[in-house]
Amino acid sequence: EPEVTQTPSxxxxxxxxxxILRCVPISNHLYFYxxxxxxxxxxxxxxxxxxxxxxxxxxIFDDQxxxxxxxxxxFTLKIRSTxxxxxxxxxxxxSDWTSGSGETQYFGPGTRLLVL
Amino acid sequence: xxxxxxxxxxxxxxxxALVLLRCxxxxxxPPYLFWYVQYPNQGLQLLLKYxxxxxxxxGINGFEAEFKKSETSFHLTKPSAHMSDAAExxxxxxxxxSQGNLIFGKGTKLSVKP
Numbered sequence: 001e002p003e004v005t006q007t008p009s010x011x012x013x014x015x016x017x018x019x020i021l022r023c024v025p026i027s028n029h030l031y032f033y034x035x036x037x038x039x040x041x042x043x044x045x046x047x048x049x050x051x052x053x054x055x056x057x058x059x060i061f062d063d064q065x066x067x068x069x070x071x072x073x074x075f076t077l078k079i080r081s082t083x084x085x086x087x088x089x090x091x092x093x094x095s096d097w098t099s100g101s102g103e104t105q106y107f108g109p110g111t112r113l114l115v116l
Numbered sequence: 117x118x119x120x121x122x123x124x125x126x127x128x129x130x131x132x133a134l135v136l137l138r139c140x141x142x143x144x145x146p147p148y149l150f151w152y153v154q155y156p157n158q159g160l161q162l163l164l165k166y167x168x169x170x171x172x173x174x175g176i177n178g179f180e181a182e183f184k185k186s187e188t189s190f191h192l193t194k195p196s197a198h199m200s201d202a203a204e205x206x207x208x209x210x211x212x213x214s215q216g217n218l219i220f221g222k223g224t225k226l227s228v229k230p
Contacts, residue, residue, distance in 0.1 A: 033217065033218075042220050042221060042222045043160070043218075043220040043223075044220070045218060045219065048217055091160065093160075107152070107159040107161070110159050
């Protein structure tokens, strides 16, 4: 069964450093998302992406964040200058509207980011 | 604005007992509702979803949920708990229609005692 994959599974970085989290969505999906889950808190929406542009973003997704689909398979989240409060599990998700099951978002296993 | 409330951050049941995980939502438009499960060190897996068809929705692993508009609820149930059901369960509502982002509840951790 197709699945969303994410790399790395864990990342440790120093405050102020740039990080890039990578995701490979399910191949025929058209909509892509990033969510995060700070330890002990709820999963929060960051951004959605369709047709090579941001569809929607939350207030969390400030100028330090950016997303890109650099090729036909990868979907990346970049944090330019990490802060301690960026430490969280980051989930990528994708969905396919054209199949009629577009309401379902399929999630990857997550990248655990620790900012020191 | 849409929101989701999950009552009980931690629920413990005995193996073979009924599982009931509560979810209430707030939405100004007809919602899409989801239950996701997260096993330790894994991502979120869809259990079931409500998309305005049948109000009783059956999902994987014997779980089901009933959409009750009058109570703004979407509680998750399973008649008989299994040890493998131990996980964290998240209720979510979709914002802005079928491609909207998901708003999650805080999650309920289910423990199953032998």
